[in-house]
Amino acid sequence: MKLVPPAPARPGDPLDAIGTPSLVIDLDAFESNVRQMAEFAAAAGVTLRPHAKxxxxxxxxxxxxxxxxxxxxxxxxxxxxxxxAAGIANIHVSNEFIGADKTAMAVELAAHVRLSVCVDAVAQVEALGPAAARAGVRIDVLPEVDVGQGRCGVTDDTQLLRLVDAIAAQPALRFGGIQAYHGGAQHVAAHAERRQAAQLAAGRAAASLRALEARGVRCEVVTGGGTGTVEFDARSGVYTELQPGSYIFMDGDYGSLEWSGMRRPRQSLYIASTIMSATHPGRAVCDAGLKGVAVDSGLPKRVAWLADRAEAPLDYIAANDEHGVMAVRDREGDGGRAAGRAGPAGSWPLRPDGQPLRRVRVLSRRARGDAVADRRARIVALSLRVRGSTPACTALTRK
Amino acid sequence: MKLVPPAPARPGDPLDAIGTPSLVIDLDAFESNVRQMAEFAAAAGVTLRPHAKxxxxxxxxxxxxxxxxxxxxxxxxxxxxxxxAAGIANIHVSNEFIGADKTAMAVELAAHVRLSVCVDAVAQVEALGPAAARAGVRIDVLPEVDVGQGRCGVTDDTQLLRLVDAIAAQPALRFGGIQAYHGGAQHVAAHAERRQAAQLAAGRAAASLRALEARGVRCEVVTGGGTGTVEFDARSGVYTELQPGSYIFMDGDYGSLEWSGMRRPRQSLYIASTIMSATHPGRAVCDAGLKGVAVDSGLPKRVAWLADRAEAPLDYIAANDEHGVMAVRDREGDGGRAAGRAGPAGSWPLRPDGQPLRRVRVLSRRARGDAVADRRARIVALSLRVRGSTPACTALTRK
Structure with a gap:
């Protein structure tokens, strides 16, 4: 007998049979997000290359x-x-890499897919070119231009043109355009300020384009942008390709941004959790903790009950490894403080000492989308369809 | 041809051939920690049951x-x-659980190992007992007593005795003792205060023992304790079994505690990372970011160079998904601020624009041990032995 944990759910299971903690996808919201972004890019005449991270x-x-x-x-x-391996035929590695092992991986991948990569140092080009030539593969190489983030990317036209020359000197490499990504601009909350940051980045990318033009270099692709700036980037006249990733799931941070020029994508990814202990008045302990939820952008928010919705709402107040500590919120509404922290609260969804614990499930918004997805993100049942609950969860993921 | 990424290293590889980012274990430190804790528990006459999380x-x-x-x-x-499945024959689940799926898992596990579990509600006992009886398995059940953490566990003797009665009423269950764990006490920095917190917890556990004795209930096991309090718990005369986990690897938080009554376990787990971009004066970008390192207890610390050790040290100042942003530290010593944040710094280990990038590796202390281990913790080569570098890394893990 093979001793493995049971699948967290099977297609057709009711929502409250999902093993917890699990990532749960609201398929309606997810599919709406996928469709909306594709239509938005098509309408703007730019290529969509979503970020798979x-x-x-x-x-x-x-x-x-x-x-x-x-x-x-x-x-x-x-x-x-x-x-x-799954047959995705066109992959852009939107980051720098260095070392013989990484070069060998790029060459191996390029034998199977149309591969493009980023560089910001001539040494990378000079390592990659001969290795690609030896393997008989062709790799598109995009210098990354720092357009304001201050992280990776060349910082002046001289460096950019030196990279273009280095690429041109390698027969197995092809200048594929430039990458101009500004991560910080994605998360600026105010719409007008985010637009300004995006426009500044696009302006810097445009300056790089002029430098290339002045040298007679044609630049087919300007790739960049993310969920937060995609609406500005698409209309910038500079970017030809957009890289948003988080729009499919959204998260607490992106959800809190001010949206205007395009419809805000819908939250589609949740963590289902079970209250597994409730011995203290005003408190409950659920099974989604530090190992199930990223807290680098804050604790999980907007808890929704799938059962006992009439009872007092809970705030997630502390994450331990496999425990999420929750406190009953005041009945005064969303603005109420978590009375449970200070002691007994009014209404209590789970009775301590001997009363039957009910299997109450909590769906909480992730603190950060991709960090969580990285921890336990393998989709095990996109086709799981369950109805009759709010939110309508129709698919489920679990590590 | 199977398209999978190459192994990050093979036994016998030199240290600087390890693919990054990777967890790297210093086997000497790890083995010393394993040995020391086992000897410490044996000398104190308590059972050691390390936490596998x-x-x-x-x-x-x-x-x-x-x-x-x-x-x-x-x-x-x-x-x-x-x-x-790997043949570990004695497993204690040191946490509560509820639900038919979880009950079924416990019953399945109990058919293969000697299983003990924690409860703090009669409903758990009443679900587990009949299921275990139907399957013909025996499960040891340990009520959890809240000894100060305010998380899980019963909060008074009445609840405890009610659980003992409920367990006694189930022929397939056996009262296995009590769990008395105080997570918060583990991380109190000052030795005297940590001792006080541990003694308070042990005192509460002792009170529970007296309540059981008064009812004529024999309590074979008092299990609890962690890396931070193990020295006090072992000598408490109350605990019979200790559950430390982090001592094998240690981490920045545990490493910062004041140790006195036993030798501080050695840091044995590191993240190896490569600088993959360095286009800004005073800055460098490595390949260990949010998806490679937990930041819930702070950013990675104590960066040690494996190459170019004579050059300026770097401070890890920001974690993005797959980027770690680092700034050159002032030459004025450990107290110096990161001059790189403000602009150009004196010494710079990596030359931008065209100079050959060297494959510089960075070993950084994890912010939190188990959170990282959870993200990418499968040991792929415990026997990998490489010599001649500091720290002597002799084994390697990677997701």
Whole structure:
């Protein structure tokens, strides 16, 4: 007998039979997000290349491509392998890499997919070119231009042109355009300020284009943008390709941004959790803790009950490894403080000492989308369809 | 051809050939920690049952048991399956659970291992007992007593005795003792205050023992304790079994505690990372970011160079998904601020624009041990032995 934990759910199971903690996808919201972004990019006349680091799921990549995406981005070479193995034919590694092992991986991938990569140092080009030539593969190389983030990317035209020359000197490499991504601009809350940050980035990318033009270099692709700036980037006249990732799931941070020029994508990914202990008045302990939820952008929010909805709402107040500590919120509404922290609260959904514990499930918004997805993101049943609950969860993921 | 990423290293590889980002174990420190804790528990006359949530590795569990541990703790039932499948014969689930799926998992596990579980509600006992009886298995059940953490566990003797009665009413269940764990006490920095917190917890456990004695209930096991309080718990005269987990690897938080009554376990787990971009004066970007390192207890610390050690040290200042942003520290010593944040700094280990990038590796202390181990903790080569570098890394893990 093989001793493995049972699947967290099977297609057809009712929602409250899902083993917890689990990631749960609201398929309606997810499919709406995939469709909306594809239509938005098509209407703007730009290529959509969603970032796969948000999901790390070839099933989701295939759905994005079926909706119109050209391919996917990966943030590192090892991340690209499962997509290549699953038949995703066009992959852009939107990051720098260095070292013989990484060069060998790029060359191996390029034998299977149309591969493009980013560089910001001539040494990378000079390592990659001969290795690609020896293997008989062709790789598109995109210098990354720092357009304001201050992280990776060349910082002046001289460096950019030196990279273009270095690429041109390698017969197995092809200048594929530039990458101009500004991560910080994605998360600026105010719409007008986010637009300004995006326009500044696009302006810097445009300056790089002029420098290339002045040297007679044609730049087919300007790739960049993310969920937060995609509406501005698409209309910038500079970007030809957009890399949003988080839009498929959304998260607490992106959800809190001010949206205006396009419809806000819907939250589609939740963590289902069970209250497994409730011995203290005003408190409950659920089974989604530090190992199930990322807390780098704050604790999980907006708890929704799938059962006992009439009872007092809970706030998630502390994450331990496999425990989420929750406190009953005041009945005064969303603005009420968590009375449970200070002691007994009014209404209590679970009775301590001997009363039957009910299997209460909690759906909480992730603190950060992709960080969580990275921890336990393998989709096990996108086709699981269950109805009759709110929110309508129709698919489920679990590590 | 199977398209999978290459192994990050092979036994015999030099240290600087390890693919990054990777967890790297200093086997000497790890083995010293395993040995020291086993000897400490034996000398104190208490059972050692290390917590496996710190490593989730059956290879490590086997080494702990070979050194003298009785078995392991798991924090949830699904976590216990791989250990049971690997032949770990004695597993304690040190947490509550509820629901038909979880009950079925406990019953299945109990058919393969000697299983003990925690409860703090009669409903759990009444669900588990009949299921165990139907399957013909025996499960040891330990009521959890809240000894100060305010999380799970019964809060008075009445509740405890009610659980003991409920267990006694189930022929397939056996009262196995009590669990008395105080998570918060583990991380109190000052030695005297930590001792006080541990003594308070032990005192509460002792009060529960007296309540059981008064009812004529024999309590074989008092299990609890962690890396931070193990020295006090072992000498408390109350605990019979200790559950430390993090001692095998240590982490920045545990490492910062004041140690006195026993030797501080050594840091044995590191993240190896590569600088993959350096286009800004005073800055460098490495490949260990949010998806490679937990930041819930702070950013990675104590960066040690494996190459170019004579050059300026770097501080890790920001974690993005797959980027770690680092700034050159002032030459004025450890107290110096990161001059790189403000602009150009004196010495710079990597030259931007065209100079050959060297494959510089960074070993950084994890912010939190088990959270990281959870993200990418499968040991792929405990026997990998490489010499001649500092720290002497002799084994390697990677997701």
């Amino acid at each position: 948000a999901h790390k799921s070839s099933e989701i990549a295939k759905r994005q491509i079926a909706a119109g995406a050209k391919g996917v981005c990966c943030q590192k070479l090892s991340e690209a392998y499962p997509f290549a | 710190a490593h989730k590795s059956s290879e490590i569990a086997k080494r702990q048991i070979a050194a003298g541990a009785k078995g392991v703790c798991c924090q949830k039932l699904s976590e216990a399956y791989p250990f049971a």
